[in-house]
Every structure is written in C-alpha cells, then in structure tokens.
Amino acid sequence: MFLGLRELRFARGRFTLMGVVIALVAVLVVLLSGLSAGLVNDGVSGLKAMRVMSFAFDKGTITDNAFTRSVVDDEQLATWSAAPGVRAAEPLGVSIVNGTTDAGRQVDLTLFGVEPDGFLSPAVSSGARSAGPGEIVVSQTAASAGLALGTKVTLDRSGVELTVVGFTAAQATFGHVDVAYLPIDTWRLIASGSAQAGAPTPQQIGALHYPYSSVIAVQAGDDATLDTARTDTAAGTMSMTRTEAFNASPGYQAETMTLTMIRAFLYAICALVVGAFFTVWTIQRTHEIAVLRAVGASTSYLLRDGLAQSLVLLLGFTVLGVAAGVGMGALMPDGMPFSLEPVPVALASIVTVVLGLGGAGVAILRVTRVEPVTALGGHR
Amino acid sequence: MSTPSTTPALEIVGARLELGDGDARVHALDDVSLRVDPGEIVAVVGPSGSGKSSLLAVAGALAKPDSGIVRVHGTDVTALAKSAATRFRLTTIGFVFQSGNLIAALTATDQLRLAARLAGNRTADPAALLGSVGMAHRADHRPDQLSGGERQRVGIARALVNDPSLLLVDEPTAALDRASSHDVVRLLAARAHEAGVAVVMVTHDHDVLEHCDRVLEMTDGRLGERVLAA
Numbered sequence: 309m310f311l312g313l314r315e316l317r318f319a320r321g322r323f324t325l326m327g328v329v330i331a332l333v334a335v336l337v338v339l340l341s342g343l344s345a346g347l348v349n350d351g352v353s354g355l356k357a358m359r360v361m362s363f364a365f366d367k368g369t370i371t372d373n374a375f376t377r378s379v380v381d382d383e384q385l386a387t388w389s390a391a392p393g394v395r396a397a398e399p400l401g402v403s404i405v406n407g408t409t410d411a412g413r414q415v416d417l418t419l420f421g422v423e424p425d426g427f428l429s430p431a432v433s434s435g436a437r438s439a440g441p442g443e444i445v446v447s448q449t450a451a452s453a454g455l456a457l458g459t460k461v462t463l464d465r466s467g468v469e470l471t472v473v474g475f476t477a478a479q480a481t482f483g484h485v486d487v488a489y490l491p492i493d494t495w496r497l498i499a500s501g502s503a504q505a506g507a508p509t510p511q512q513i514g515a516l517h518y519p520y521s522s523v524i525a526v527q528a529g530d531d532a533t534l535d536t537a538r539t540d541t542a543a544g545t546m547s548m549t550r551t552e553a554f555n556a557s558p559g560y561q562a563e564t565m566t567l568t569m570i571r572a573f574l575y576a577i578c579a580l581v582v583g584a585f586f587t588v589w590t591i592q593r594t595h596e597i598a599v600l601r602a603v604g605a606s607t608s609y610l611l612r613d614g615l616a617q618s619l620v621l622l623l624g625f626t627v628l629g630v631a632a633g634v635g636m637g638a639l640m641p642d643g644m645p646f647s648l649e650p651v652p653v654a655l656a657s658i659v660t661v662v663l664g665l666g667g668a669g670v671a672i673l674r675v676t677r678v679e680p681v682t683a684l685g686g687h688r
Numbered sequence: 689m690s691t692p693s694t695t696p697a698l699e700i701v702g703a704r705l706e707l708g709d710g711d712a713r714v715h716a717l718d719d720v721s722l723r724v725d726p727g728e729i730v731a732v733v734g735p736s737g738s739g740k741s742s743l744l745a746v747a748g749a750l751a752k753p754d755s756g757i758v759r760v761h762g763t764d765v766t767a768l769a770k771s772a773a774t775r776f777r778l779t780t781i782g783f784v785f786q787s788g789n790l791i792a793a794l795t796a797t798d799q800l801r802l803a804a805r806l807a808g809n810r811t812a813d814p815a816a817l818l819g820s821v822g823m824a825h826r827a828d829h830r831p832d833q834l835s836g837g838e839r840q841r842v843g844i845a846r847a848l849v850n851d852p853s854l855l856l857v858d859e860p861t862a863a864l865d866r867a868s869s870h871d872v873v874r875l876l877a878a879r880a881h882e883a884g885v886a887v888v889m890v891t892h893d894h895d896v897l898e899h900c901d902r903v904l905e906m907t908d909g910r911l912g913e914r915v916l917a918a
C-alpha cells in the first residue's frame with residue numbers, strides 16, 4: 309500500500325472529511341444497537357429469562373398483544389401436560405395493572421401469575437420467592453419506581469393489596485413495564501374480578517372457581533417426540549416458540565422493525581457515501597492512473613492498493629466512531645432503555661466496514677476503465 | 689554510430705493505425721517504418737494531429753497497430769497480451785509525458801521508489817538517479833513544490849529507474865522556458881549517449897533539435913527523415 313498510504317497523508321483533509329462521516333455513521337450504528345438491545349430487554353426480558361421452549365396461546369388469538377388477549381383453560385392445560393414429549397406444561401397469567409404504593413407513588417406492573425414452585429418462578433436476588441397469596445417478586449428495575457422489600461402496592465379499582473417480598477435476579481420487564489411475579493392462584497383471583505379490596509386471603513382463593521390462565525408455557529422433553537402441531541389441534545391452541553412469542557408482546561414488532569429499518573438505511577447510506585467519495589477520488593486521479601498504467605502498474609496492483617486504502621480509512625474511523633458511541637452510551641441516563649452488548653456492537657461495526665468497503669470497491673473498479681494510452685499527449 | 693549487427697532498441701516495420709469511426713476515421717499512422725539503435729536520440733516533429741503521439745503509443749505497447757511489426761529490443765510487442773505488455777513496459781520501456789507525469793501525493797524519491805517497487809526492482813538507487821538529473825536537493829519535494837523543469841527531470845529519472853532500453857518522450861519541453869528546455873533535452877541526449885538508452889522524443893520545439901542525432905518529420909501519419917540543418 310505504498311501509494312495508498314501516501315495519498316491518505318497527502319489528501320488528509322479530504323480523507324478526514326470522509327472519515328468523519330464514517331465515524332458518525334458508526335456512532336449512530338452503535339447507539340441504535342444499544343437502543344434496540346435496550347428496548348428488546350425492556351420489552352421482553354421477562355420472557356427471555358424463562359426456561360421455556362414455547363408458549364401455547366388460545367386458538368385464534370390476534371398476534372399483537374397476544375399474551376394479554378389469550379385465555380386458556382385447565383382442560384387445554386391438561387391436554388398439553390399429558391401430550392407425549394412434553395416434560396412440563398404450566399399456566400402463565402399475564403395482565404398489566406396500575407397501582408399505588410403505600411408511599412403514594414403510581415406504578416405500572418405486568419403481573420405474571422406462575423406456579424410458586426414451577427419452572428416459571430424466577431430466581432430471586434434478595435428477599436424470598438412469592439408463595440403466599442398477595443406476595444409479589446418484582447423485577448430489580450422496579451426499585452427505581454420506588455418499590456422496596458415490604459412495599460405494599462394497592463391496585464387501582466379493585467383495591468387488592470400486594471406486598472413486595474423479593475426482587476428477581478435478572479431484569480424482568482414486559483412491554484416496557486416491570487414484571488411482578490405472583491402465585492397463579494392470586495393472579496386468577498385478580499383476573500376473575502371477584503377479588504375484594506385488601507390483601508387476598510386463602511379463604512377467597514379457596515372459594516374461587518376460575519380455571520383460566522393466559523397461556524401455557526411448555527418445556528419439551530429431551531427425546532424430541534413432541535408433535536407441536538398435533539397437540540395444538542388437540543388442545544385448541546396455537547404455539548409460538550419463545551422467540552416467536554417476543555412478537556406477541558406489546559409494541560415489540562413495531563419497535564424492532566423501525567430500528568432495523570433505520571439501521572438498514574444507515575448501512576446503505578454508508579456504502580453509498582463511501583462509494584461516491586471514492587468515485588470522485590478515482591475520477592480526479594484519472595490522468596495519474598493512466599500514467600501509472602502506462603508506466604506498468606498492473607490492474608490488480610491498483611485495485612489492491614485502492615482497496616487497502618479504503619480499508620484503512622474505514623477501519624480507522626469506524627473504530628473511532630464505535631469508541632465514541634460506546635463512550636456516549638456510558639453517559640446515557642439510567643431511565644433510558646439502552647444496553648450495549650459486545651456481539652451486536654461488533655457485528656454492527658463489521659457490517660459498516662464491509663458495506664463501506666463494498667461501496668469503495670465498486671468505485672475503485674473504475675481504474676480498470678482507465679486506458680493507459682490516455683497518458684500520452686497534452687492532456688490537462 | 690550504429691552498426692547493423694546490434695539489436696535495434698526499436699524497430700517498426702510498415703505500421704498502420706486507424707483511429708475513430710465512420711466519417712471521423714483517420715490514418716494516425718500510415719505505413720510507418722522506423723529503426724532506432726541503442727545510444728541514439730531521435731526527435732519526431734510535425735504538425736499537430738499528424739500522428740506523433742500515436743507513434744509513441746504503438747512503440748510503447750500502449751496501442752496495437754492494425755498491421756505492421758513493432759519490435760522493442762527484439763521482442764514483438766504486438767504479440768503480447770495486455771498484462772504481458774504491462775509487464776514489458778515496466779521493465780523495458782521508460783515513458784516521459786508532456787505533463788502530469790508525476791503522482792501528486794509522492795515526493796520525488798517516492799516517484800522513483802514506486803516505479804522500482806512495481807517492477808520488483810530492489811537494486812534501484814533513487815537517490816543516485818535523482819542526483820544524476822540534478823535533483824538531489826529536491827528529493828523530498830512533491831510535484832506541487834517543484835518547477836516545471838524540475839518535474840520533467842524527476843519524470844526522466846523515474847523513467848530510467850528500471851534501466852529501460854527504450855525511452856519514449858512526448859513533448860517534454862512544452863511547458864518550459866528556453867533554458868530549461870535545453871537542460872532537459874541535453875539530459876536526455878547525455879543519457880542516450882552515455883548509458884546506451886534509445887530515446888524517441890516528440891517535440892514541437894525546434895530549438896532543441898540540435899541535441900538529437902536524427903530528426904524525423906511526421907505529416908498526416910507518414911514518417912520521413914529530415915536532414916539536420918546544423
């Protein structure tokens with residue numbers, strides 16, 4: 309890269325300008341990556357943490373917001389539990405509620421009703437797992453909403469009183485709302501609408517006949533004999549794998565699609581801008597290239613030199629941009645759903661460089677069209 | 689000065705070259721024959737559009753004649769494939785162009801080093817070569833920091849870096865004043881006479897013909913010998 313490096317130094321003004329654009333694209337790509345990871349976590353971390361193969365929704369549920377729309381009954385649950393190849397199937401109740409803490413603060417919570425000893429019941433980092441009626445384990449992120457061990461939350465309208473007894477080990481949010489895990493029985497009491505104001509009592513729960521939950525969480529056995537389609541037909545459900553089910557959580561699809569589209573546009577802009585720059589750069593040097601080819605520089609030498617030059621430019625400024633982006637990410641306020649994960653950031657940087665290189669490559673191919681014979685005569 | 693037994697540095701026999709299409713078709717070269725021996729410097733003069741640059745293109749394996757033979761140092765360059773011709777130019781032919789000879793980003797030394805690297809030539813001595821064209825004191829200057837005459841000297845040094853047997857020079861003095869023109873052509877003549885390089889120089893500048901061994905005149909694609917009025 310004898311020539312390429314010297315050109316970088318010689319035309320550093322022009323190359324720096326181009327580089328700054330590349331770096332800005334890299335900054336944006338990093339910020340977007342952090343934002344989408346953050347939003348995904350905020351949207352579905354409650355589902356991500358679950359050790360579940362698939363969720364069975366009631367047949368015919370609209371995909372959008374399916375978790376809160378779907379209603380399945382114990383018969384469907386029993387069909388799933390008994391199906392061959394199923395290790396375990398448990399009910400999951402999902403509802404989004406508003407409440408007020410005993411300190412008078414308004415909170416939004418996603419109630420996840422789970423079997424207290426089941427596989428859906430989360431690990432706790434402090435406090436205890438919820439066992440008794442009215443006991444909830446909330447996401448650690450709820451601390452910023454004013455929840456602490458012992459805090460009582462009174463649900464709006466029903467007046468049901470829930471008590472925080474523990475915090476989950478991992479972030480658990482669903483549809484950008486903190487998750488509160490509670491026993492499925494308590495969830496049913498609240499969902500049935502027959503709960504009385506105050507803390508739920510074992511007597512109320514004992515008297516309740518409400519055999520419904522939102523969805524069925526399924527763990528498959530190791531022998532892979534589970535026939536999901538057949539079981540769905542038998543139980544009158546429709547299944548989605550855990551990752552498919554992300555789309556069924558509030559706003560998830562719209563958010564990720566928007567961000568993916570913005571990112572695709574950024575990549576395209578990067579490739580086009582770099583391509584345009586190197587097109588102009590190559591055209592400016594047409595006479596020089598003709599001279600080089602007349603003197604005896606091979607096409608492959610000129611291509612390699614040009615590509616190496618653009619690679620240095622792209623790598624250098626992408627690294628700068630990524631560093632700046634990561635730095636800015638560290639300064640993001642806590643409340644912002646932003647989470648930088650090394651793999652997506654690395655991938656995004658690589659895509660930026662590769663697409664930029666593609667754009668540059670197309671432009672640099674132009675050198676093959678420069679005829680060495682044009683070096684002769686009084687050009688210029 | 690030349691004996692028939694030496695291999696000519698350049699031998700063109702009956703070369704024809706037509707350029708353009710339809711009504712714009714011109715005989716750039718019309719049955720041109722030419723022989724230049726090592727150590728000879730030959731000037732080519734003629735009106736604009738008479739085919740002088742075309743002659744250099746054909747002699748330098750940049751363009752193939754429609755018919756005729758072009759041998760450089762014994763090799764028939766019309767038979768070479770494009771990449772072989774590129775390689776051949778690199779090692780055997782030196783070019784000095786009228787203008788824009790040099791790469792803007794490179795210092796004088798680097799111009800020579802690049803040409804040497806392209807040829808894989810490790811024995812080249814750019815510093816000594818720049819010294820021999822009187823440019824040692826400008827070795828680290830880029831083209832935009834050099835005068836026109838200085839640029840042509842660097843261009844000549846670069847053309848010589850891989851020890852070519854044929855040097856093709858297109859209007860080297862077009863942008864120069866009288867004194868620099870004489871310096872540049874004297875330098876070329878000295879190279880021819882001392883190092884045995886064959887030089888073919890196209891020029892409009894009749895002042896500098898005195899330094900050349902022969903002067904050829906091109907008219908409408910035809911080449912004729914002209915007796916030096918010396």
Ligand SMILES: Nc1ncnc2c1ncn2[C@@H]1O[C@H](COP(=O)(O)OP(=O)(O)OP(=O)(O)O)[C@@H](O)[C@H]1O
Pocket residue numbers: 685686707708709712714715716734735736737738739740741742743
């Ligand atoms: N690419 C081309 N297509 C068509 N005709 C061409 C082309 N290049 C040159 N010609 C024509 O070929 C003839 C010879 O051109 P050439 O460049 O060899 O002239 P020249 O003697 O070098 O002129 P000058 O002194 O102006 O440099 C001219 O009539 C020119 O118009």
Ligand SMILES: [Mg+2]
Pocket residue numbers: 684685686740741742
């Ligand atoms: Mg010409």
